Amino acid sequence: MSSQTRIQDKFKRQMEEGHQLERWEGYVDWRNRPAMRGRHGGMLAASFVLVVEILENLAYLANASNLVLYMSKFMHSPSRSANTVTNFMGTAFLLALLGGFLSDAFFTTYHIYLLSAVIEFVGLVILTVQAHLPSLRPPTCVTANSNIPCKEVDGKQAAMLFGGLYLVALGVGGIKGSLPAHGAEQFDESTPQGRKQRSTFFNYYVFCLSCGALIAVTLVVWIEDNKGWEWGFGISTATILFSIPIFLSGSTIYRNKIPTGSPLTTIFKVLVAATYNSSITSSQRNAVSSMATSPSYRTETSEEDNAGEKVPIQSSSKGLKFLNKAMINTPGHTALECTVEEVEEVKIVLRILPIFACTIMLNCCLAQLSTFSVQQAATMNTKLGSLKVPPASLPFFPVIFIMILAPVYNHVIVPFARKVTKTEMGISHLQRIGIGLILSIVAMAVAAMVEVKRKRVASHRGLDSTGPLPITFFWIALQYLFLGSADLFTLAGLMEFFFTEAPSSMRSLATALSWASLAMGYYLSSVLVSIVNNLTGNSQHTPWLKGHNLNHYHLEWFYWLMCILSGLNFLHYLFWANQHKYRLTRSGN
Structure with a gap:
């Protein structure tokens, strides 16, 4: 067994033993391995x-x-x-x-x-x-x-x-x-x-x-x-x-x-979806408006911070209401369906x-x-x-x-x-x-x-x-x-x-x-x-x-x-x- 293989096996055992809690979620080291707290950054x-x-x-x-x-x-x-x-x-x-x-x-x-x-x-x-x-x-x-x-x-x-x-x-x-x-x-x-x-x-x-x-x-x-x-x-x-x-x-x-992929793709998709859905009915518009102002909406509107924790996005959805239309699920256009988080990121x-x-x-x-x-x-x-x-x-x-x-x-x-x-x-x-x-x-x-x-x-x-x-x-x-x-x-x-x-x-x-x-x-x-x-x-x-x-x-x-x-x-x-x-x-x- 080569030394590199032994190191990899040791690293896997550490992950299995619960050391994964020490990782920086979303970060890797220069060898593309998970970055670890206390060892990387600072x-x-x-x-x-x-x-x-x-x-x-x-x-x-x-x-x-x-x-x-x-x-x-x-x-x-x-x-x-x-x-x-x-x-x-x-x-x-x-x-x-x-x-x-x-x-x-x-x-x-x-x-x-x-x-x-x-x-x-x-x-x-x-x-x-x-x-x-x-x-x-x-x-x-x-x-x-x-x-x-x-x-x-x-x-x-x-x-x-x-x-x-x-x-x-x-x-x-x-x-x-x-x-x-x-x-x-x-x-x-x-x-x-x-x-x-x-x-x-x-x-x-x-x-x-x-x-x-x-x-x-x-x-x-x-x-x-x-x-x-x-x-x-x-x-x-x-x-x-x-x-x-x-x-x-x-x-x-x-x-x-x-x-995490092109950020411009997210921006473009939300803008296109909002424009495409601009002709929605009044009942659909009311549904989106009520969802955008409800407490559950703000709770799920979150992203992972550097520590892997969920952090609420605090920006109000009262502005840029036009973009809320991007969240409407339009039959036959699933590629344009946007999540709450994607819309908030573009806002x-x-x-x-x-x-x-x-x-x-x-x-x-x-x-x-x-x-x-x-x-x-x-x-x-x-x-x-x-x-x-x-x-x-x-x-x-x-x-x-x-x-x-x-x-x-x-x-x-x-x-x-x-x-x-x-x-x-x-x-x-x-x-x-x-x-x-x-x-x-x-x-x-x-x-x-x-x-x-x-x-x-x-x-x-x-x-x-x-x-x-x-x-x-x-x-x-x-x-x-x-x-x-x-x-x-x-x-x-x-x-x-x-x-x-x-x-x-x-x-x-x-x-x-x-x-x-x-x-x-x-x-x-x-x-x-x-x-x-x-x-x-x-x-x-x-x-x-x-x-x-x-x-x-x-x-x-x-x-x-x-x-x-x-x-x-x-x-x-x-x-x-x-x-x-x-x-x-x-x-x-």
Whole structure:
């Protein structure tokens, strides 16, 4: 008898002797065996995820934060550089939905991370090779000061550039869609301690994002600007490769949620069934209505939590009554018959979508950190003593602030809020998101005033001047601080909100909505820039945001427009936040 067979027999005997009570229902280990209490999951398992996130975000942000300058200087595409960056970053975050969907439906978050890391590694290898070999890039521009434009990247060079970029985007999307959910799945939400640890995990997940970003926007960006882009891409390549064995080191203690099939199938079936049954008779409608409001209905409307216990779904069935029609048994259409639980799960998803939509505008504001804010800083005095700071290193300021604020929030603000409010969370998820939205409004107002000051200095020297303006780049840091604070409050709150509120069969996909909001924000930024330029450009005026010299832009007007739109968006958010009822009352919200 082989050793493997003996181990399997021993495991079976343990199951027969009653040790099955120690299992995590619905979870397996890395060998696809039942995950066991005390052996799998917990903060130690989640710690591997936090370390990996530092490396992963370093690899991604090291290039994304400086990509606008790479596109304009080395690929000679200044007019399209801002939109190229926002489209790349938007695609990366939008693909998180694919990673989350695959994690819920067919694979575990464990396997999706490993596959995505390999894909990102391949994309970075392609970009590194292109940055290293001059023959794979457009020729050096020697006519920068003449009227002859530089040759932009095209043909095979463009195919290699965008092929590498979007392989990276695919890998980043898969990682963002699987890694946070993988870490959050390690905690036992049937106990207050487990729920508090999960909340701590999300706070420190953002902290680790910032740690990776700090290294990226300081050390790696400096290397890219002073040693060459092949070094920057090379560091990112090595970093993502190094993250894989670190992630694998925690394999023996991870607990991995068993995929339960496509969550989109459930959503589609309920919507189709409700639509098909919309012509039911009044007697049938009354039967469904009485069932939806009866105590027995609420008792059977439940799902299994991480501990295998039945947890009542607390969301009221008084809303979205149209979906109740999906529960009518229509003769001859058994494939469309939906259970009470399936209908309630779809209602939960539909209730969190307005909150998701309200965060897109905030992320549109965040998109400016990677585009116009970098271009602003490039026109200013970036010297810090004898050290010249690269413009792409400006995120250093919000990153440091987040790294300080995240532990303070978790260990000081939240405990104090718990004592004051007498609730488990202290500050609810929706309150936290709302604070972030307010900070984004302030950030855009500050950005507009700083741009007015920068333009005033530029006008004294001449708007066509190309040298650094006699104004310190520290002024730009103000808008970075406010937007960084907004990001901390909103991103961590949003991820935990989606993970907690979503049905267990859709948690990875729901958590990925946090990144999809970022994606929509970047896309919205590109759309707004195009719309503003089309509306403001005519025979007598130049567009607000177009040209080869930032001093001729009306960037301050654009920032005021963003401020107004953000204010309207906050009012929209208040309406939906006040309407929302938390699904799990035991979470302390």
